[in-house]
Amino acid sequence: MVRLHGGLRSSAAAVVAVGTGALAGGALADVPAPRQISVDPFTDTAGQHETAVEPDSFSFGNTVVAVFQVGRMLSGGASGIGWASSRDGGRSWTSGVLPSLTVHGTPAGPFARVSDPVIAYDRVHGVWLANVLAIREQGQGLVSSLVVGRSTDGVTWSGPVVVSPEETGLFTHDKNWIACDNGAASPHAGRCYVAWTGAQGAAMALSTSDDGGLTWSAATTVPTAVGSGWQPVTRPDGALVVVYEGSQTVEAVRSTDGGRTFGPRIVVSALRVAAVPGMRTPSLPSVEVDAAGTIYAAWHDCRYRTGCDTNDIVFTSSPDGTRWTRARRVATARTLGGRSHFVAGLGVDPSTSGGQTRLAVAFYVATETCLSDGCGVQPRFIASADAGRTWSAVEVLAPIEATSSYPNTAGGRFAGDYISTSFTNGGTAVPVFAAASAPFDGRFHQGVFATAIPPLPAATRPVALGAVHVTRTRTRLSAAASITGDVFSPIVSCRLPGVRARVVNARVFGGRAVCVWSLRPGRRGRGTIAVSTPEAEASRTFTFRAR
Numbered sequence: 001m002v003r004l005h006g007g008l009r010s011s012a013a014a015v016v017a018v019g020t021g022a023l024a025g026g027a028l029a030d031v032p033a034p035r036q037i038s039v040d041p042f043t044d045t046a047g048q049h050e051t052a053v054e055p056d057s058f059s060f061g062n063t064v065v066a067v068f069q070v071g072r073m074l075s076g077g078a079s080g081i082g083w084a085s086s087r088d089g090g091r092s093w094t095s096g097v098l099p100s101l102t103v104h105g106t107p108a109g110p111f112a113r114v115s116d117p118v119i120a121y122d123r124v125h126g127v128w129l130a131n132v133l134a135i136r137e138q139g140q141g142l143v144s145s146l147v148v149g150r151s152t153d154g155v156t157w158s159g160p161v162v163v164s165p166e167e168t169g170l171f172t173h174d175k176n177w178i179a180c181d182n183g184a185a186s187p188h189a190g191r192c193y194v195a196w197t198g199a200q201g202a203a204m205a206l207s208t209s210d211d212g213g214l215t216w217s218a219a220t221t222v223p224t225a226v227g228s229g230w231q232p233v234t235r236p237d238g239a240l241v242v243v244y245e246g247s248q249t250v251e252a253v254r255s256t257d258g259g260r261t262f263g264p265r266i267v268v269s270a271l272r273v274a275a276v277p278g279m280r281t282p283s284l285p286s287v288e289v290d291a292a293g294t295i296y297a298a299w300h301d302c303r304y305r306t307g308c309d310t311n312d313i314v315f316t317s318s319p320d321g322t323r324w325t326r327a328r329r330v331a332t333a334r335t336l337g338g339r340s341h342f343v344a345g346l347g348v349d350p351s352t353s354g355g356q357t358r359l360a361v362a363f364y365v366a367t368e369t370c371l372s373d374g375c376g377v378q379p380r381f382i383a384s385a386d387a388g389r390t391w392s393a394v395e396v397l398a399p400i401e402a403t404s405s406y407p408n409t410a411g412g413r414f415a416g417d418y419i420s421t422s423f424t425n426g427g428t429a430v431p432v433f434a435a436a437s438a439p440f441d442g443r444f445h446q447g448v449f450a451t452a453i454p455p456l457p458a459a460t461r462p463v464a465l466g467a468v469h470v471t472r473t474r475t476r477l478s479a480a481a482s483i484t485g486d487v488f489s490p491i492v493s494c495r496l497p498g499v500r501a502r503v504v505n506a507r508v509f510g511g512r513a514v515c516v517w518s519l520r521p522g523r524r525g526r527g528t529i530a531v532s533t534p535e536a537e538a539s540r541t542f543t544f545r546a547r
Helices: 012-018
Strands: 002-004 052-060 063-072 078-086 093-097 113-122 127-138 141-151 161-164 177-180 192-197 203-209 220-226 228-234 240-245 249-255 266-270 286-289 295-301 312-318 341-348 359-366 376-384 420-424 428-440 443-450 469-472 476-484 491-495 501-509 512-519 525-532 537-544
Touching: 052 113, 052 420, 052 428, 052 443, 063 113, 063 127, 063 420, 063 428, 063 443, 078 127, 078 443, 127 177, 127 192, 141 192, 161 192, 161 203, 177 228, 192 228, 203 240, 220 240, 220 249, 228 286, 240 295, 266 312, 286 341, 295 359, 312 341, 312 359, 341 428, 359 420, 359 428, 376 428, 469 537, 476 501, 476 525, 476 537, 491 501, 491 512, 512 525
Parallel strands: 113 177, 341 420
Antiparallel strands: 002 093, 052 063, 063 078, 078 093, 078 113, 113 127, 127 141, 141 161, 177 192, 192 203, 203 220, 228 240, 240 249, 249 266, 286 295, 295 312, 295 341, 341 359, 359 376, 420 428, 428 443, 469 476, 476 512, 491 525, 501 512, 525 537
């Protein structure tokens, strides 16, 4: 166990001896300097050391617990799973490695490698649960199972408890995720869910626990949910919603009976993704819930880029898991318009709701010029205090570093398929992310970092339309309204519901949204003029009289 407070050092031995500290030159004035929270104590030849990748975190009150892979292996998995725990809102941390997992650990466990660590807190039973994909080598193949480590304080951990056992000779678990129902009024409070890609094709499998992770139900398969990147979340009424990556879509399924049965597949959004040269960057959704049960999801997507050649971070929301808003772009274009974004870690302040919902996103960006062998990588951060209507300035979390500073995999250099942000009391956001400095002495120098960021002021202005000015002739109707706010690539739409009319013109001209219709004489009614941008939309209604 290592308590982390001091200055950044260049080797694992130094980290163990004196702790870790700030990334030099990384943060802007508004963001406290991030501190390394990972330790790589392993020396096996299978893992790439010193590396820590793919963090997940969860907060309860002012306690934040994170888990991550340590010693990433070229062919998949890692030498062990690291943990880090903070009891003061992300300002100081204690770190270590989950016990009895792999043959490389002390004490040693039965598995050859481990992957996909995820963390949850069960309020009813007062226990932290670290869910891990565990892998054994069998002949020329790999055999998988899912386990959890349990902790009542986020510091002292049990050995692995089996969630889903091995099937003879088969790799039947992937992209696992864990969530617990902590709702005070939920009929399923205290039930924890683990979802993963199961044995039957790519359909979702699900297991539940009602005793704080001590025992788990036999897995059930949800044949309508086919995909990857499962993100189960629970609403205050106990409804379980699982959002996931489908086939060129983001999708969801919903259960109202504690995961026993699920409704039909719901298409959340189309999904279009550009590759980031040199990096492994699947676009998996990141999903959280506010105090009222509104679900937010974010991922990287290229729909708003010409030729779909680079990505933005987009987000959507739903009041119940069935009806979803149009996917909007997080407002980074002014600062990072030329850079490709990838791997979103969305945080939602669970004490907020409605128009005051606090959102925060940690993500990576690539340098503007990417060669065939890769780009530079930089973690960034942005926040909203009004449910994504306006956003703060984009903040730097760490300096740009070459992709070659990150561990290698068969699919490219790897910071992780996931990144994470959690909120603590008072609206402080704690992003947990991977960052690197250049390798030397034959070893990587890449780890998982965290920082505590207080609420940031808005830097963007919401898109709005002024009063509508209407002009009418016998056969033409014109409507115009001034546009204010941060407007990027606006599209004007024009509607006259219930009136037979033809749109002659819809455009932005002189800072105004303009609609022109051709219609028959004598028509009257109500119309709508709207402007839509990648980040927002605004509309105004008006009435017109016959002439």
